[in-house]
Amino acid sequence: MAKYLLLIYGDEQLWQARTPEEIKDLNAGHAAFVAAAGDAVLGGHELEPSTTATSLRGTVSGRPTPTDGTFLETKEVLGGYYLVEAPDLDAAIALAERLPEVSAAHSGVEIRPVREAS
Amino acid sequence: MTGHERGPAADVDVNEAVAQAHRREWARVLAATVRVVRDLDLAEECAQDAYARALRTWSTTGVPDRPGAWLTTVARNRAKDLLRRESVLRSALPSLVVDDVVAGPDDHADPPVVDDDRLRLIFTCCHPALSRDAQVALTLRLVCGLSTAEVARAFLVQESAMAARITRAKKKISAARIPYRVPARTDLPERVSAVLDVVHLVFTTGYTAPAGAQLVRQYLVDGAIHLARTLYQLLPGDGQVAGLLALMLLTDARRNTRLSGTGELVLLADQDRTRWDTRLIAEGTALVARSLGQAQTGYGVQAAIAAVHAEAATWEDTDWTEIVGLYDVLRRLWPSPVVELNRAVAIGFRDGPQAGLDALAPLLDEPALATYGYLSATRADFLRRLRRRQEATAAYEEALAMTDNQVERAFLAGRLEEVRTHSA
Numbered sequence: 001m002a003k004y005l006l007l008i009y010g011d012e013q014l015w016q017a018r019t020p021e022e023i024k025d026l027n028a029g030h031a032a033f034v035a036a037a038g039d040a041v042l043g044g045h046e047l048e049p050s051t052t053a054t055s056l057r058g059t060v061s062g063r064p065t066p067t068d069g070t071f072l073e074t075k076e077v078l079g080g081y082y083l084v085e086a087p088d089l090d091a092a093i094a095l096a097e098r099l100p101e102v103s104a105a106h107s108g109v110e111i112r113p114v115r116e117a118s
Numbered sequence: 119m120t121g122h123e124r125g126p127a128a129d130v131d132v133n134e135a136v137a138q139a140h141r142r143e144w145a146r147v148l149a150a151t152v153r154v155v156r157d158l159d160l161a162e163e164c165a166q167d168a169y170a171r172a173l174r175t176w177s178t179t180g181v182p183d184r185p186g187a188w189l190t191t192v193a194r195n196r197a198k199d200l201l202r203r204e205s206v207l208r209s210a211l212p213s214l215v216v217d218d219v220v221a222g223p224d225d226h227a228d229p230p231v232v233d234d235d236r237l238r239l240i241f242t243c244c245h246p247a248l249s250r251d252a253q254v255a256l257t258l259r260l261v262c263g264l265s266t267a268e269v270a271r272a273f274l275v276q277e278s279a280m281a282a283r284i285t286r287a288k289k290k291i292s293a294a295r296i297p298y299r300v301p302a303r304t305d306l307p308e309r310v311s312a313v314l315d316v317v318h319l320v321f322t323t324g325y326t327a328p329a330g331a332q333l334v335r336q337y338l339v340d341g342a343i344h345l346a347r348t349l350y351q352l353l354p355g356d357g358q359v360a361g362l363l364a365l366m367l368l369t370d371a372r373r374n375t376r377l378s379g380t381g382e383l384v385l386l387a388d389q390d391r392t393r394w395d396t397r398l399i400a401e402g403t404a405l406v407a408r409s410l411g412q413a414q415t416g417y418g419v420q421a422a423i424a425a426v427h428a429e430a431a432t433w434e435d436t437d438w439t440e441i442v443g444l445y446d447v448l449r450r451l452w453p454s455p456v457v458e459l460n461r462a463v464a465i466g467f468r469d470g471p472q473a474g475l476d477a478l479a480p481l482l483d484e485p486a487l488a489t490y491g492y493l494s495a496t497r498a499d500f501l502r503r504l505r506r507r508q509e510a511t512a513a514y515e516e517a518l519a520m521t522d523n524q525v526e527r528a529f530l531a532g533r534l535e536e537v538r539t540h541s542a
Contacts, residue, residue, distance in 0.1 A: 002295050088215040088297040089247055113294045 003114035004092040006082040010107025029100030044082030135181040136172050143186035144263030149235035150190045155197040156214040158288050168193035215297040237300045244313040245296045252287035253316050262341040314362050317345050321366050333525040357409045361418030364405035368424035371398035383529035387433040399428045416452040438468035455484045471503040491520030510537045
């Protein structure tokens with residue numbers, strides 16, 4: 001078994017413009033995902049908006065200064081994640097396909113294998 | 119004279135037998151070894167080792183009856199030895215995910231259509247999680263057994279860059295755990311079509327090299343056809359596989375007539391049809407019928423178009439109405455500006471150059487064709503036939519600026535010279 005991080009990206013403006021009805025559907029979609037994935041889900045959370053992000057940019061000398069904002073300035077931002085366990089990439093893709101964000105044109109999921117401790 | 123005799127003649131036989139076994143059996147030997155060792159690099163090493171040993175051993179023992187089986191056994195034994203010796207060291211490394219029972223996460227009831235090591239290897243190399251460049255490089259290197267230098271040459275990339283591309287792709291296969299598996303039945307059509315796109319790309323790259331002095335790189339053409347034959351043998355019921363194989367055979371049947379004795383490009387219209395390979399045409403035409411009997415697919419319809427050309431005894435006999443009709447089907451299956459361009463060419467031959475030019479008009483500001491030399495070349499040809507020589511001159515110049523293949527350049531330059539002389 002291997003672990004994968006499913007990183008949910010999307011257009012934050014569109015996320016914030018959601019109606020209560022759409023948010024209800026989304027939550028139901030995630031509940032269905034977790035129910036279907038069962039033990040495969042090791043953890044996961046929705047994140048606060050990217051406007052709440054603070055970045056520490058690495059520096060070779062001195063203490064880094066915390067700055068406001070995400071590490072990368074992109075239109076699509078990280079909105080949440082799941083840590084899942086799957087036997088291989090095909091299985092991880094099959095899990096990720098069940099996420100509600102995969103069926104909206106402005107959002108999607110990046111699947112990153114977690115490096116095994118050696 | 120048998121293969122068991124020694125001496126210089128026998129050595130030649132052995133070299134040839136090993137070379138032939140490399141062409142025919144490389145994928146089988148490697149694929150079977152990968153399944154045992156669960157590591158692409160190690161399996162490659164062991165397969166190469168087996169071929170080296172064959173060169174030494176076969177000159178003494180003679181060529182075995184089943185060279186592929188011999189090579190596979192030697193490669194797998196070598197791999198098992200190495201694994202035993204390095205078991206402590208290797209256990210920490212990530213390995214290839216190999217499962218003997220093939221299934222998706224929740225469809226254990228959906229076994230693959232065929233289980234074959236070569237198919238596993240092909241599907242792994244062409245996994246959609248790899249970039250198209252990586253898919254092609256891995257397929258040529260691992261399935262066709264080309265050297266990294268040959269793969270690099272085919273795509274005009276430095277050998278070191280190609281080596282890095284292959285290493286990166288292998289690293290992704292192991293780190294992301296791309297499985298060594300034939301996809302489940304439900305995923306098969308989509309996965310097969312990704313594989314066929316790779317095979318077709320290899321073929322077209324070989325058939326008209328993107329640059330250089332040679333028009334054709336036959337080793338790529340042969341590699342693509344061999345791959346398609348393997349796929350057809352394993353998936354005979356798949357219409358698109360039969361279609362692509364047919365398309366490539368019918369195209370390759372013209373191989374000896376595409377260049378003149380002095381190396382100039384000869385157009386379909388001017389080719390000596392008596393020198394087309396009738397055996398390939400017969401095989402290709404039969405496959406077209408099979409393919410279209412199973413389903414109408416893009417490759418099958420393209421092959422049907424090639425078959426119409428193959429069946430015409432002369433250029434004048436070409437059934438352009440049939441060809442335009444097939445392009446009408448093709449544009450529904452595969453909407454693409456390139457298909458529209460080819461349809462316009464066919465209309466030009468059916469209804470004359472003005473009709474062709476009219477059919478071409480909507481494509482002129484198509485961004486996907488902005489740097490596509492064949493669009494300018496086609497327009498130039500229609501204008502030439504309409505004797506609009508100044509416009510033809512400009513169009514030939516444009517086409518020339520867009521190809522680096524020297525044989526094609528020579529052809530276009532010749533036409534340019536012709537329209538220039540006449541318009542002066």
